[in-house]
Amino acid sequence: MTPQELADHIRSAVMAAISTGQLTLSQADIPLEIVVERPKNLDHGDWATNIAMQLGKKAGLNPRAAAEILQPFLAQLPGVVEVDIAGPGFINLRLSAASQGELALDIIAKGNAFGRGNKLAGKKINVEFISANPTGPLHLGHTRWAAVGDAIARVLEAEGAQSSREFYVNDLGVQMDKFGASVKAAALGETIAEDGYHGAYIPELAEQVVLQNPEIVNLPEPERTDAFRDAAYALQLVDQKRVLDNFNTHFDVWYSEKSLHTSGAVERGFEKLKSQGHMFIEGGATWLRTSDFDDDKDRVLVKADGALTYFASDTAYYVDKRNRGFDLCIYLLGADHHGYVNRLRAVAACAGDDPDENIQILIGQMVKMLKNGEEVRLSKRAGNIITLEDLVDEVGVDAARYSLIRYPVESPLVLDLDLLVSSTNDNPVYYVQYAHARIASVIRNAAELGLIPANTSDWDPKTFDPAELSDAREGALLGLLADYPRVVASAAELREPHRIARYIEEVATSYHSFYASCRVLPQGDEPVTARNISRLWLCGATCQVIFNGLELLGVSAPERM
RNA sequence: GCCCGCGUAGCUCAGUGGAUAGAGCGUCUGCCUCCGGAGCAGAAGGUCGAAGGUUCGAUUCCUUUCGCGGGCACCA
Numbered sequence: 001m002t003p004q005e006l007a008d009h010i011r012s013a014v015m016a017a018i019s020t021g022q023l024t025l026s027q028a029d030i031p032l033e034i035v036v037e038r039p040k041n042l043d044h045g046d047w048a049t050n051i052a053m054q055l056g057k058k059a060g061l062n063p064r065a066a067a068e069i070l071q072p073f074l075a076q077l078p079g080v081v082e083v084d085i086a087g088p089g090f091i092n093l094r095l096s097a098a099s100q101g102e103l104a105l106d107i108i109a110k111g112n113a114f115g116r117g118n119k120l121a122g123k124k125i126n127v128e129f130i131s132a133n134p135t136g137p138l139h140l141g142h143t144r145w146a147a148v149g150d151a152i153a154r155v156l157e158a159e160g161a162q163s164s165r166e167f168y169v170n171d172l173g174v175q176m177d178k179f180g181a182s183v184k185a186a187a188l189g190e191t192i193a194e195d196g197y198h199g200a201y202i203p204e205l206a207e208q209v210v211l212q213n214p215e216i217v218n219l220p221e222p223e224r225t226d227a228f229r230d231a232a233y234a235l236q237l238v239d240q241k242r243v244l245d246n247f248n249t250h251f252d253v254w255y256s257e258k259s260l261h262t263s264g265a266v267e268r269g270f271e272k273l274k275s276q277g278h279m280f281i282e283g284g285a286t287w288l289r290t291s292d293f294d295d296d297k298d299r300v301l302v303k304a305d306g307a308l309t310y311f312a313s314d315t316a317y318y319v320d321k322r323n324r325g326f327d328l329c330i331y332l333l334g335a336d337h338h339g340y341v342n343r344l345r346a347v348a349a350c351a352g353d354d355p356d357e358n359i360q361i362l363i364g365q366m367v368k369m370l371k372n373g374e375e376v377r378l379s380k381r382a383g384n385i386i387t388l389e390d391l392v393d394e395v396g397v398d399a400a401r402y403s404l405i406r407y408p409v410e411s412p413l414v415l416d417l418d419l420l421v422s423s424t425n426d427n428p429v430y431y432v433q434y435a436h437a438r439i440a441s442v443i444r445n446a447a448e449l450g451l452i453p454a455n456t457s458d459w460d461p462k463t464f465d466p467a468e469l470s471d472a473r474e475g476a477l478l479g480l481l482a483d484y485p486r487v488v489a490s491a492a493e494l495r496e497p498h499r500i501a502r503y504i505e506e507v508a509t510s511y512h513s514f515y516a517s518c519r520v521l522p523q524g525d526e527p528v529t530a531r532n533i534s535r536l537w538l539c540g541a542t543c544q545v546i547f548n549g550l551e552l553l554g555v556s557a558p559e560r561m
Numbered sequence: 562g563c564c565c566g567c568g569u570a571g572c573u574c575a576g577u578g579g580a581u582a583g584a585g586c587g588u589c590u591g592c593c594u595c596c597g598g599a600g601c602a603g604a605a606g607g608u609c610g611a612a613g614g615u616u617c618g619a620u621u622c623c624u625u626u627c628g629c630g631g632g633c634a635c636c637a
Contacts, residue, residue, distance in 0.1 A: 040580075050579070053617085063617075087580040088618065133637080173637050285635055296564080296633085303635045310637050338565045339632050365566065366631075407574070410566060412630070414573070428585070434599050441597055490577065502575060505584080516592090516601040523595055561599080 001079050001099045002106070002482055003047060007034040009080075010049055013073035022069050029058045038479055042472075045084060045092030046100060046479050053089040063089025100478050101466025101534070107481060107541040108456050115484045115548050120492060121160030126321050127153045129332035130244075131168035134236045135179035136199055137387040138243055141334065144367050144413065146388065147404040147554070149332050150249040151497035152362075154552045159492035164326070166253045168317065171233060172261070173310070180229020183209060187217060187228065205232050243389050248397055248554045260316050266308065268323070269316030270301070278350040288315065290346035293355070299343055315347045322353065330495065331361045332409075338363045362495060364409035370416045395427075398555045402429035405553050406501040428505050432546060433558055435508035439543040440559040442520055446536050449521065451528055456540045468534035473514040477538065480510050481545050488552070497553060504549035511542050 011034055017023045031054055039048040052067035059066055067085040074083045074091065079099025084092040107114045129149025130142050138146070153163040170176070182196035187206035192198055209231045210216060216227050237254075244251065260266055273279050278289045284304035288311075291298050301312040321329045329348075333340060341363065345355040353359065369386065391400050406428065407413050447454035452463070469478065484503065491499040520535045522528050547557040 040583085044580075048580090053579080057617090090580065170637075175637055283635085287635090300635045305635085307635085309635065311635095335566065335631050337632080341565080363565070368630095411574080412567065416573080430599060431585090434597080438597050438600085445596060494577070496577095498575085499577095502584085505575095509584085512600055513602090515596085519596070521596045560597090 001095060001102060003036040003486065006047055006077075006093070006095075007036045007049075009077045010034050010036065010051060010074065013070060013077060014051065014055070017070055017073050023055070023059050023066070025055060025059050029055065038483055039090075039092060042476055042479075044086060044090075045082065045094045046475060047093045047095070049091050049093070050089070052085075052091055056089060067091050096467075097470040097475065098467040100475055100482075101464075101469040101538075103478055103482050104466070104469070104534075104537045104541040105461055105464055107544050108459060108537065109461075111457065111544060112548060112551070114544060115488045116158045116160070117485055117489050117492075118160040119489055120156060123156075123161040123328060124326050125153075125156055125161045125163045125328045125330060126166055126324075126326040127156070127163055127330045127332070128166045128168055131170070132240070133170045133175050133179075134233050134240060135175055135197060136236065137201060137389065138240055139388065140367055140369060140386050140391060140415075143247075143388040143391060143400065144364060144404045144409070145332050145334075146244060146247055146249045147401040148364065148409055148497065151401075151405050151500075151553050152330070152332075152495050154554065155488065155492045155495075155497050155500065158488050158552055161492070164252045165250070166255055166321075167251045169237065169254055169256050172257045172313075176229060176233065177225075180225060180232060183232040184225055184228035205235060208235055243387075243392075246397070247388060247392060248401065255317070257313050257317075260313055260320065261308075265320045266312060266316040269312075269319040272319045272351050273315060276350055276352045288347070288350055290343050290350060293342075293346040293349035295342045295346040311343070314344065315351075318344070318347050318359070319351055322351070322358065327358065329359050331359070333361060333363055335363055335365045360495070362409060365412040367404075367413045367415060370414060398433070399427050399429050402432075402501065402553060402555050403427060406498050408496060408498050428501070429555060430561075432501075432504050432508045432550065433556075433561060435511050436543060436546045436550070436557045437559060437561045438515070439511065439539050439546075442539055443536065443543065444559075446521055451521070452533060452536055456544070459537070459540065463530075463533045464537045465530045465534050468531045469538055471514075471518055473510070473517055474535075474538060477507075477510045477514050477542060480507055481541055484545050484549070491552075500549050500552050504546050507542060507545055507549070511546075514538070 011030060014023070014025075014030055015027075018025050018027075031051075034049060034051055036047050036049050039045055052070055053063040055061075056063035056066040061069075064085060067089045070091065071083050071085060074080060074093065079095050080093055081096045082092075082094035084094075086092055127149055129145040129152075130138065132138055132142050150165060153165050156163045178193070178196050182192045182198070182202050183206045184190075185192045185196065186203045187210050192202065206228075209228060212231065212235075213227075216224065216231065219227055241251075241254070270279070273288060278292060279301070280287050280289060285300050286302035287298045288301050289298050299311050300309050301315065302308055318329060331344065341361045344361055345359055348355045348359040395403075403415065404413070443452075443456075444454070446452050452459060469475070484507075487499055487503045491497055518535060520532065520539060522532055550557045
């Protein structure tokens with residue numbers, strides 16, 4: 001029985017209590033969603049509900065009295081073997097092994113789809129992240145967003161949304177020009193301007209640009225400067241795509257800022273804002289009255305000299321996303337951009353949208369890094385950077401992604417590189433992957449012994465007897481597995497994929513504990529029993545849940561390691 | 562000055578108003594003749610920065626305050 005099914009049963013028990021007149025409540029007093037949770041302490045039972053505490057007040061009873069009224073109704077529910085009232089009014093339920101065990105069947109039948117839901121079905125969501133200037137390699141700061149942004153998109157999809165990963169390319173403006181000038185200077189053997197880019201990658205880029213097009217150095221100015229900029233930019237963008245693909249983060253759209261200006265999107269954006277009545281002209285500049293909507297001050301769209309501001313691009317970009325049919329635009333921004341939150345929300349409001357409905361800005365704290373016990377200072381222009389690629393080379397894609405996703409983004413993250421590099425067994429990703437590989441190995445052995453087919457999809461449900469899974473550790477593991485769909489749903493709703501990571505760590509712990517005390521395969525010449533086979537089903541179900549969880553994080557689930 | 566985030570075990574950190582606040586690392590004690598020991602069982606370790614408030618109930622929500630980090634533009 002899934003917790004959802006249990007919740008439905010509890011609802012019917014509440015209604016039965018109402019119909020007998022023991023509870024004076026109306027239908028509307030029953031919460032839409034009845035909370036069924038795993039108790040922190042499993043001695044309390046398999047599942048707990050706070051329904052009596054929610055209903056008590058409405059029924060004019062104290063929570064414990066309400067719980068006592070409900071108790072006999074709950075005790076009659078199918079699969080429920082014990083109902084306890086505890087503390088202020090919690091109702092603890094214990095399920096029969098058979099009822100609890102059926103879940104393993106369900107998980108294996110659903111396979112990769114187990115845990116997926118439809119809470120966000122029909123929603124089209126744009127997830128924009130990284131959006132780094134294409135003026136250098138992606139560094140560690142970007143890496144957190146690469147991992148988390150991609151995982152958010154995966155989790156949203158798991159809950160039925162249609163998501164699009166989008167990278168906004170700032171291919172316009174003075175940073176691009178400085179970047180181009182720096183590459184040109186390096187190619188011509190000149191000194192790079194002080195406010196230019198000084199990373200070691202600049203001379204390498206210069207070499208590649210000249211190699212691709214030796215004639216470039218002979219071009220007249222200003223064409224030569226532009227040519228260097230465009231060629232270097234193109235190479236850099238290709239490199240970013242390569243690195244991100246390698247990192248298992250695949251963008252659906254690379255959106256060029258320049259194209260906003262050439263496609264007429266800026267004009268369309270301005271039209272939209274003007275039609276909503278929030279644009280005005282003052283001091284020769286064109287403004288957006290963002291202060292109508294919680295922004296500290298109004299923002300300039302077109303400067304007095306006629307040039308567009310960066311903010312103009314932002315507004316046009318937002319309107320363009322909405323025009324492309326996205327119901328919700330999610331932005332992942334670094335803490336250094338938190339000042340943009342109110343103005344971006346105001347843009348949505350100025351465009352006639354609901355900022356709480358159509359736009360969501362997630363602010364992530366910075367990643368700090370320790371090396372040799374000291375903080376590594378990141379500075380792209382000084383060339384003192386640790387790139388995404390460096391990190392992957394040192395610790396691998398799985399460990400890098402996992403260690404970045406495992407923490408909520410609003411908490412600052414300190415990665416001790418030495419620890420991550422030297423003693424990888426500290427990293428929880430190995431703990432989880434090990435559990436998966438270990439289960440895969442048990443199933444492999446079972447298949448070789450002829451106990452069961454190698455592929456879970458070929459397993460015969462008739463060979464499974466849920467009543468055989470009566471050990472407390474088996475119950476604990478099953479209950480935890482049953483909770484997975486709820487974890488996915490909350491990760492999607494809260495945009496917090498780290499919950500998946502924390503959850504599968506618990507599953508791994510629970511499995512190891514089960515494995516240590518419940519022998520799965522027969523030893524020596526022992527006959528094969530229904531218990532062996534039923535335990536294999538539990539192994540298969542656990543393996544599936546870990547696999548599904550890791551997949552939502554973009555981390556591999558190895559069969560062997 | 563104003564705005565945002567953080568403050569939980571020695572360290573790094575989980576914890577969507579609920580029960581005795583959790584995990585990993587580190588420290589200590591046990592467990593490999595047999596399914597993967599990258600594992601398991603247990604011990605020690607806490608004024609949830611502080612003070613008020615709301616609530617049947619606060620680590621969680623509100624106010625004040627202290628400490629740390631980040632941000633303020635007709636820059637990009």
